[in-house]
Amino acid sequence: MSKIRIGRISYTNILPIYHFVDTSNPQFEFVPAVPSQLNAWLAEGEIDCGPISSFSYGEHADEYVALRGLSVSSLGPVGSIFLFSKRPIDLLADCTVALTWTSATSVNLLKIILEEYYGVHPSYVTMNPHLPEMMQVAEAALLIGDEALFWSQQKHPYHVYDLGAEWYRNTGLPMTFAVFAVSKRLLLEDPHKVENIHRLFLESKRLGEQHLDQVIFAAMTQCGFSEKFWRSYFSRLIYDFDEHLVSGLEAYFATAHRLGLLSSPAKVSLWGDVNDYGKYKINARG
Numbered sequence: 001m002s003k004i005r006i007g008r009i010s011y012t013n014i015l016p017i018y019h020f021v022d023t024s025n026p027q028f029e030f031v032p033a034v035p036s037q038l039n040a041w042l043a044e045g046e047i048d049c050g051p052i053s054s055f056s057y058g059e060h061a062d063e064y065v066a067l068r069g070l071s072v073s074s075l076g077p078v079g080s081i082f083l084f085s086k087r088p089i090d091l092l093a094d095c096t097v098a099l100t101w102t103s104a105t106s107v108n109l110l111k112i113i114l115e116e117y118y119g120v121h122p123s124y125v126t127m128n129p130h131l132p133e134m135m136q137v138a139e140a141a142l143l144i145g146d147e148a149l150f151w152s153q154q155k156h157p158y159h160v161y162d163l164g165a166e167w168y169r170n171t172g173l174p175m176t177f178a179v180f181a182v183s184k185r186l187l188l189e190d191p192h193k194v195e196n197i198h199r200l201f202l203e204s205k206r207l208g209e210q211h212l213d214q215v216i217f218a219a220m221t222q223c224g225f226s227e228k229f230w231r232s233y234f235s236r237l238i239y240d241f242d243e244h245l246v247s248g249l250e251a252y253f254a255t256a257h258r259l260g261l262l263s264s265p266a267k268v269s270l271w272g273d274v275n276d277y278g279k280y281k282i283n284a285r286g
Ligand SMILES: C=C(O[C@@H]1C=C(C(=O)O)C=C[C@H]1O)C(=O)O
Pocket: 009, 011, 013, 035, 036, 052, 053, 054, 072, 078, 080, 081, 102, 103, 104, 105, 106, 107, 144, 145, 146, 148, 177, 178
């Protein structure tokens, strides 16, 4: 029988969900990549499921379901999605903004923030996520994931805007950057297998919360920084995709549609037994 191919975001933000996943199961193959690559692979059928940009979920909402209890979300500052800017954000009209090619959600969230909330319409250029190179050709640069973490900790002269904070300040809603999407094809073929995958990740997430020290140690090994840094970073991220987070995401889809960024105001199909999921829900954060 062919293996199920499961994506893995190659950034540290996903560690609390992935660190305790048993990767030895021969039924599964885990494929690490940056979000935009995973988005393309799921759309092309190269992988069967995995965390992808929530924006990409919106583009393929008819073809995917999203697993309950698994996401990368925040209510306010996210800590690793930053616009670095030579000028205050409201002065970026007629400027060039460099966008990392690794993102889909944040790229479109930035357009919403700039165009809808600040009324500025810059031109955009997509680039490799390298701040000095981006700043050579642009007035501002968007970075996500480990590159955003890295550059935010370096000495630099730029204004820094956290996109989770900007979204929250303008909407009062949570933002979901990544969801765990499963192709409806796999769900129709083998719902039992999808249940197993769901449990595998919920169980790993529960262990990650219980043994956060081990997750933090893995993050320090992968990226450096202090224990205090990671404790604070992970405490801001929310991994519990539920109806409240769905409402924030659907508001993002509606705005993206209104601005012509998304072809339809997509709805989320949240998949997974609510009672079963309840056992794994992380209540205490902080
Ligand atoms: C919190 C983050 O969320 C990410 C942002 C994504 C995007 O912009 O498309 C996709 C997946 C998430 O890993 C991050 O990368 O820092």
